[in-house]
Amino acid sequence: MFERLIAFQAQHQPQGLAIASAWDRFTYRQMADDIARCAAWAAELKLPWGSRALLAVPHPYLHWVLTFGLETAGVITAAASPLRGVADDLRLIGAHVLFARDVPDNALGVPVHRIDQAWLDGLQHYSPTWAGDRPRRGEDGFRIVATSGTTGEVKKILLTRAMMDRRVAETAVTQVFAPARSPRGISDIGVGSLAGIQLAFLCWTRAGTLCSHDPRGTWAQTLKDLEIDLMITSPYHLQVLLRSLPQDYAPDPELIVGIAGGSLSRPLAEECRRRLSPYIILTYGATETGSVTVGHIDSLEGAEDSAGYLNPWARVEVLDEAGGLMPPGRIGELRIGGDQVVDGYLDDPVGTAEFFKDGWFYPRDVGVLTEQGRLQVLGRVDDLMNIGGAKVVASKLENLVLKLPGILDAAAFAAPDEQGLDAPHVAYACEAGFDIAPLEAIFTDTLKRPPRLMRLDAIPRNLMGKIQRNTLRDMVVAAA
Template identity: 30%
Template sequence: MFDGFIRDNASWTPRAPAVITPWGRYSYTTFDADIDRVARALADRGIGPGAGVVAVAIAQPYLQLVAIAALARLGVCGAPGRDYGADLRLTDLDDLDAGPPVLRLFPDEAAAILAAEPRRLPQLELDPEDLGQVIPSSGTTRTPRRVGLSWRRIEVGNYANLRSYAAGKAGTWAPVTGVESMLGFSMTVGAWSVGAAVAWGFRIGDIPLLMEQLEPGIIGMTPRQLRELLSILPAGFQPRPDWRVCAAGSLLPAASAREARLRLTPDVRIVYGSTEASLLAVGHAADLEEHPGIVGRTPSGSILEIVGEDGRPVRDGEPGEFRITGERMSQGYLGDPEASAERFRDGWFHTRDVGRRLPDGRLILEGRMDERLDLGGFKFMPQELEQAAFACAGVVDCAAFAAEDAEGITRCWLATVSEPGFDRGRLAQHLAAWPDLPEIHLAWIDAIPRNAMGKIERDVLRERLLAALRGG
């Protein structure tokens, strides 16, 4: 259904850019015609309603977006290339690993398809409850689970996004997280719904030039990507005014938000969501100065409650688990009834995130229930330590985790990535002055392992540390 946004804009603003890549710009007229061309070619190969889920594993940025929209035009459910539960995988790659059956679209064949005379496809009448897209959950602690988005949920979610983090924006939308992520897919659909251009295929190092040259819009990225961007800004960098940066995927440190507001744009937003329930809250990064961990308010259309261990709602200011219900929520995981029963209960999706609500309705996210560190009875969230470490100049990235020593005692560790020439003793002194922190053991690392949305893989860190300790 979202391909209809492209068809509309091809009529209303035919010469406006729909897609911008490092190799070219493509107007809505060109993009719409190419979608018809590729959709015709896929239909000739038997792909249409009833084809199941088709994963798109295409490396060429423009062709990837054309294929995603072409599947929608055919009424076929799409998925990222990494969805190994798909029924078919459409690709232009030779060296794919094991997975679903493959339908190859090689570069010379794709070029011939895009050069063919376009034939307009009729608009389909689809059941809004049919699946339109499958996106794997972020999978920080387990194998990612498959979440199905119906055509209706895509449309309802897009409406919420346009009323919240994307309000009032057109121009250029750059989903740095990738169109395979929930934020990236939502931004891509949202851009086409308002006639904006999707900037796709750019690396982090390209973003400064993009911000200086292209029409300002929205940049969506994880906090880790934001810190990387800030570390590579060139001398004399002068972004065009009115850009908006949206950070999602993990907690945004106040220090990173402050630097971004000074060097990139004053308009930095926090987007808190999940693949299972879409948008949970949106807030202003400036609020982090007063309330570290703040993620904003829940847009209308969903209800978010904070419940205690007894499952009952807690009072404002008291910590508990976030659970959410509403029209943006999925009803379960595809093909995984056990996981669905665990997380989707009594009409609510249980996020496993822990936090509290301020009296004015804004939410503070403290961390995840399964990440809480238990140090001999002293329990605390690793994000408290990470926020403290990020406040030390020279710390590029960090992650707190717990691991048992040779005596079986659980210790708190902080894996740290620092700038070249960083005085490591300064971090120890900085943390010693920070209140209410446990005894900390420091480990220095080249990069913090994170998933596609920037969430820390703490189990990987723990395993690496234990392997290093065993090896002496």
């Protein structure tokens, strides 16, 4: 079904670039032909309709050719995570077959097919006109996407063809922020994430180019050489990217930076304006919900914790601790509804019952919704530290710590003290020679308590860059 999008662009601009990196260029004509050849090859595998396949294929062109070729043959795909082993992903997805660049030596209990340049060369023996022999339906599965798993409990979402169609079509409403020309887009979040998937479709629906960063080069080279004008990133990944840029890097005022996966603090927003681009678009959503809000940072009154304005297809309500509706302007737990919200988690009735109720999804986020439909996301329910009856938002404390010279990353969290009562802690990563006194002062001045600090080489985060606070809590408990 979705291979038709590539075929459509191949018909009208065959030499247009569909996928590009610093080392490779692939036209729409090449991609359309290779997808058809891949579908013919996949048909010979005789995989049952609805089979699940895990793709451990990092090369973007091979990944998407294989995705669309298998989709044509009725196979549901999922991308392997760089944070988990292939064996764990196979169990998580319930995959019947593995397609991988590097074939594991150990037996995994499923058929394995190597996907590399030799495989692509071998496809040339197949006809580029294969069209399939079975009608496809909207309820057929297309993609399994693993949620970010901030609690460490990774869950699965099944996106059907109809749901993916709806999200692609409705996302077109927000393309008012996309470049006027065909975009050259890139994401540093990952091809397996929802943001990576939707960026690909956004580029291809507008006859643009999906670009990828090659780690053999620098981000400065990628942005300039590929003439990137649309970038999707998370606050954490943005922070890492900004640190990698040389001091003499010239920011590009035409580059649109879309922020997903968390709130953008004022210091990070100002650094992005100064060093990368002033054109910042804020969004909020989840794998479970699709896009919920969008907005240009300049229209969001400074944008501290702002997530944008509600999209026309999204519904958001704010609840008090008893589950009652809160009036506009009051802080509470968010719930999300709308036709982009999935029905539940795949193979997980318990998780579905916990997070999905009466057509609403409960993301466990805390926020404020104004009468004008502007949403502020202050953090997660778990991020609200109840310290002696006072509610402290972890992200507020983290933003103060991140302003200190020499701090590389930080995370605030609650963990038991010597009496077994929850107490605030701050984990931090820093440069050599860091002076801890200002950090201790922030802790005592803000929380009026003796500092509880934990120095780490790196803060544990998931694929989207979100802090895994439960992991930090467990580290404190284990140390005690």
